[in-house]
Amino acid sequence: MSDRAKRNALLSLFIALHLVVILPGFFSTQGYAEQSRDLPFSPPTRLHFVRPDRHFSLRPFIYGWNQAALDIGTYEVDRSQIYPIRFLVRGSTYTIVKGITASTHLLGVDKPGRLFLFGTDDFGRDEFSRMLYGGRISILAGWIGAAIALFTGAIVGLISGYSGRWVDSVTMRLVELFMALPWLYLLFAVRAILPLRIETTDTFILLIAVVGIIGWARPARLVRSMVLTAKERNFVLAARAMGASNFHILRKHILPQVLALLLTMAAYLIPQFILAEVTLSFLGLGIGEPVPSWGTLLAELQKYNVLVNYWWMYAPGIALVALFLIYHWASSTIQQRVGVPLT
Amino acid sequence: MSARQISPCRFQRGVILLTALSALTSFAATSSSAQDKQSQTEVGRPGGRITVALRTDPKTLNPILAVDTTSREVIGTMQADLVHINRETQRTEPALASSWKVSPDGRKYTLALRRDVKFSDGASFTADDVVFTFQLYLDKTLSSPQRDLLVIDNKPIAVKKIDNYTVEFDLTKPYGPGERIFDSLAILPKHLLESAYRDHKLGEIWGVNAKPEEIAGLGPFRLKSYVAGQQLLLERNPNYWRKDASGTSLPYLNELLFTVVANEDAQVIKFKSGETQILERVGADNFNLLQKDDPSKSRCLYDVGPGLEFVFLLLNMNSVDPTKHADIAAKEQWFRDLKFREAVSLAMDRKGMVRLVYGGRATPIWGNVSPGNKLWLSTNIQHPDRSIDQAKALLKSGGFSWDANGALLDQQKHPVTFTVIVSSSNTQRTKIATIAQDDLKQLGIDVKVVPLEFRALVDRVMNTHDYDAVLMNLVNGDVDPTPEMGLWRSTGEMHLWDMGEKAPTTPWEAELDKLMESQMTTTDYATRKKLYDRVQELVAQNLPLVFLLSPDILVGAQSTVGNFRPGILDPYALWNVDEQFLQPTGAACR
Numbered sequence: 001m002s003d004r005a006k007r008n009a010l011l012s013l014f015i016a017l018h019l020v021v022i023l024p025g026f027f028s029t030q031g032y033a034e035q036s037r038d039l040p041f042s043p044p045t046r047l048h049f050v051r052p053d054r055h056f057s058l059r060p061f062i063y064g065w066n067q068a069a070l071d072i073g074t075y076e077v078d079r080s081q082i083y084p085i086r087f088l089v090r091g092s093t094y095t096i097v098k099g100i101t102a103s104t105h106l107l108g109v110d111k112p113g114r115l116f117l118f119g120t121d122d123f124g125r126d127e128f129s130r131m132l133y134g135g136r137i138s139i140l141a142g143w144i145g146a147a148i149a150l151f152t153g154a155i156v157g158l159i160s161g162y163s164g165r166w167v168d169s170v171t172m173r174l175v176e177l178f179m180a181l182p183w184l185y186l187l188f189a190v191r192a193i194l195p196l197r198i199e200t201t202d203t204f205i206l207l208i209a210v211v212g213i214i215g216w217a218r219p220a221r222l223v224r225s226m227v228l229t230a231k232e233r234n235f236v237l238a239a240r241a242m243g244a245s246n247f248h249i250l251r252k253h254i255l256p257q258v259l260a261l262l263l264t265m266a267a268y269l270i271p272q273f274i275l276a277e278v279t280l281s282f283l284g285l286g287i288g289e290p291v292p293s294w295g296t297l298l299a300e301l302q303k304y305n306v307l308v309n310y311w312w313m314y315a316p317g318i319a320l321v322a323l324f325l326i327y328h329w330a331s332s333t334i335q336q337r338v339g340v341p342l343t
Numbered sequence: 344m345s346a347r348q349i350s351p352c353r354f355q356r357g358v359i360l361l362t363a364l365s366a367l368t369s370f371a372a373t374s375s376s377a378q379d380k381q382s383q384t385e386v387g388r389p390g391g392r393i394t395v396a397l398r399t400d401p402k403t404l405n406p407i408l409a410v411d412t413t414s415r416e417v418i419g420t421m422q423a424d425l426v427h428i429n430r431e432t433q434r435t436e437p438a439l440a441s442s443w444k445v446s447p448d449g450r451k452y453t454l455a456l457r458r459d460v461k462f463s464d465g466a467s468f469t470a471d472d473v474v475f476t477f478q479l480y481l482d483k484t485l486s487s488p489q490r491d492l493l494v495i496d497n498k499p500i501a502v503k504k505i506d507n508y509t510v511e512f513d514l515t516k517p518y519g520p521g522e523r524i525f526d527s528l529a530i531l532p533k534h535l536l537e538s539a540y541r542d543h544k545l546g547e548i549w550g551v552n553a554k555p556e557e558i559a560g561l562g563p564f565r566l567k568s569y570v571a572g573q574q575l576l577l578e579r580n581p582n583y584w585r586k587d588a589s590g591t592s593l594p595y596l597n598e599l600l601f602t603v604v605a606n607e608d609a610q611v612i613k614f615k616s617g618e619t620q621i622l623e624r625v626g627a628d629n630f631n632l633l634q635k636d637d638p639s640k641s642r643c644l645y646d647v648g649p650g651l652e653f654v655f656l657l658l659n660m661n662s663v664d665p666t667k668h669a670d671i672a673a674k675e676q677w678f679r680d681l682k683f684r685e686a687v688s689l690a691m692d693r694k695g696m697v698r699l700v701y702g703g704r705a706t707p708i709w710g711n712v713s714p715g716n717k718l719w720l721s722t723n724i725q726h727p728d729r730s731i732d733q734a735k736a737l738l739k740s741g742g743f744s745w746d747a748n749g750a751l752l753d754q755q756k757h758p759v760t761f762t763v764i765v766s767s768s769n770t771q772r773t774k775i776a777t778i779a780q781d782d783l784k785q786l787g788i789d790v791k792v793v794p795l796e797f798r799a800l801v802d803r804v805m806n807t808h809d810y811d812a813v814l815m816n817l818v819n820g821d822v823d824p825t826p827e828m829g830l831w832r833s834t835g836e837m838h839l840w841d842m843g844e845k846a847p848t849t850p851w852e853a854e855l856d857k858l859m860e861s862q863m864t865t866t867d868y869a870t871r872k873k874l875y876d877r878v879q880e881l882v883a884q885n886l887p888l889v890f891l892l893s894p895d896i897l898v899g900a901q902s903t904v905g906n907f908r909p910g911i912l913d914p915y916a917l918w919n920v921d922e923q924f925l926q927p928t929g930a931a932c933r
């Protein structure tokens with residue numbers, strides 16, 4: 001594969017992945033909180049193409065579960081119940097953005113058939129749908145965290161690097177202080193003092209914001225070092241000699257130098273903050289039930305019996321690895337193109 | 344008892360307690376067959392060592408101070424009591440007292456002590472030790488947790504030495520539970536503790552770092568060594584007073600090793616690999632996993648049946664300060680409405696909770712007595728099936744309505760929403776809360792589940808009353824109803840739904856007060872049963888707590904452990920450790 005084809009393939013994967021998590025309602029087969037209490041830890045539903053009478057069917061179909069076997073806690077298919085997969089079906093209502101709702105899903109089967117592409121969790125909730133909705137929360141956390149960290153870091157770095165002298169000394173000591181902060185304990189403390197009746201999503205965004213605010217230190221250092229070299233460049237010196245104001249020099253000459261760095265940093269920081277969300281949720285500080293995130297989904301694997309018995313519960317972990325690889329690729333591609341060092 | 348003393352690991356027979364960890368959730372109950380017949384005790388083979396994992400280090404080895412389960416469990420193997428409750432039959436048996444007589448008025452208990460009994464350091468045991476021990480338990484300045492149990496109707500019991508081997512107890516009032524009061528009260532050596540008691544230093548001795556020769560007891564084992572955070576090794580007490588049917592001195596085991604393994608999954612893995620012989624307090628998921636995954640039948644796993652624990656949803660009905668907690672005061676209007684509570688109870692999918700959270704190893708309940716408590720369970724309690732339609736009809740008749748989106752509105756057309764707090768360290772209870780949340784959503788009630796650190800949760804429930812609803816559990820220390828005094832009496836210190844009441848606010852609460860008091864001072868079982876049946880009926884009708892389920896007691900042992908007879912009350916696996924032994928090849932499980 002040529003470099004170009006490879007890049008296009010990865011780029012489309014990058015876009016597809018984000019599209020799926022931006023519109024989880026459409027791609028999911030049911031709501032994230034819908035419980036099928038008779039089907040806890042159901043294995044993934046198998047898609048079939050050959051009917052029991054050995055006829056090939058181009059449209060994939062699934063079998064229903066044998067109810068008698070379900071009652072004693074085992075999963076056995078009933079080959080007399082056949083549910084063909086249908087596209088663009090009406091299902092549970094979901095919200096696209098606040099106020100706009102829809103109920104069309106990409107895939108589905110007729111009632112009472114139930115399609116669990118990635119199996120179910122301990123409440124009989126569809127793991128596939130939860131993974132898509134969970135991705136939305138996790139990636140959103142990554143973006144918000146990275147945006148806050150980069151924005152704060154860029155401003156502090158610009159000011160510190162450009163003005164030098166005591167401003168530089170003070171801000172850099174502050175950076176060191178923030179880098180030494182045990183942020184996990186800080187988050188535990190923040191969670192403990194929050195009032196009970198605050199919305200879980202608000203708590204969560206607040207916690208992510210705290211992580212972002214603590215995370216500004218590293219970008220600030222990098223930006224500062226870029227500014228330090230940039231401000232000694234001849235064109236900057238020339239602009240100053242011609243009487244350009246500090247603000248003008250920062251905006252017109254130095255910021256463009258730093259932008260590429262920020263972009264590369266973003267591609268590198270977003271997965272870091274996604275991981276921070278996963279860590280928070282894993283420790284029980286994340287978004288509350290029943291809203292899923294990849295962290296809360298992975299936290300299920302803390303339980304020994306889930307870990308050894310239900311392999312489909314690993315799915316969010318695999319999605320996480322794939323996402324990380326894509327972001328890593330994006331970060332290195334940007335870096336190659338603009339040629340900034342990233343350490 | 345002040346609220347401060349209620350800790351996640353507090354264990355006290357005779358007092359109701361809250362537990363935090365899923366693993367601590369259950370106390371024992373008996374299976375129906377074990378109720379009346381005791382299984383045969385085998386004559387064992389001396390020697391060997393049994394290893395048992397503990398969740399935490401014991402905090403102390405001093406019975407006067409121990410409040411946490413771990414310490415009490417370790418102490419239980421080193422000390423002995425006067426009268427012991429057989430965990431398998433739920434009935435009392437002679438221990439250090441070989442027999443006892445009750446005065447006709449039911450107040451005075453005269454106990455004949457065993458002769459020729461020696462402490463583990465060789466000193467003789469006499470009535471002086473008993474009198475001294477009870478002096479310690481009753482001393483207010485020591486604030487021992489056993490004191491609560493020994494104070495009947497605000498009067499401490501009186502202890503008198505008749506002669507060297509006879510002691511008389513005056514219970515000040517006829518006392519329903521009778522000689523059960525003596526169970527688990529360790530009799531301590533006067534010769535070792537008297538000087539420390541005189542110098543007010545009792546709180547400092549017998550800590551976990553005490554030298555083995557400083558500690559003596561009448562139990563089957565004595566301290567050999569302790570390594571903090573790792574293990575506590577006990578050795579056989581050569582002076583132990585019990586003998587088996589063939590006259591061999593008990594205990595059979597040479598050593599009993601407690602290792603500290605902090606989490607349940609790690610304990611399960613150690614048990615699976617044979618590193619530990621006995622597994623106590625295992626969750627349903629791991630229990631099912633162990634049972635499935637044992638082709639060589641090297642392990643015996645016991646589902647002893649529902650324990651004395653009950654899990655419930657509590658709606659806050661405390662009188663909170665409306666200026667400080669206006670939102671809670673508004674919500675209490677709904678919670679005080681019996682129709683609302685009935686609707687909530689009807690919406691709960693108890694069977695789903697049992698199936699999804701406990702893998703079927705729990706029992707749905709509609710009243711305060713778990714089905715494990717065969718002696719006291721009332722058969723007149725209704726078990727209404729889950730019905731969202733009936734619940735909605737009830738709400739409608741109570742003046743509630745629904746908006747266009749199906750959200751429930753109260754009489755003033757305010758949306759009905761509330762928060763349920765739950766202990767964050769207990770995954771099972773968080774799961775129950777998630778199911779309840781979904782159930783209530785079907786009534787149009789938007790419920791938020793907030794996991795809180797256990798101590799913070801207890802503080803809100805017991806002290807500040809700053810919560811809407813809580814999903815929690817209580818565990819009875821004994822099958823007898825008396826431990827529930829604090830819960831049902833309106834002035835009780837555990838009267839959770841409306842704490843600090845001076846007098847009962849409703850007729851049914853007034854009746855509860857009377858019933859509970861008269862059952863405590865009645866000694867006839869049939870009369871007490873009738874009184875307590877009425878208590879159960881009132882509680883089930885008025886739903887001060889919405890009862891959900893009672894988890895099963897689950898324990899395991901390697902098949903090489905003989906005489907393993909998991910029982911009813913805590914400690915349910917080690918209660919007969921003096922009779923347990925190791926056999927060279929595994930035997931068939933009972």
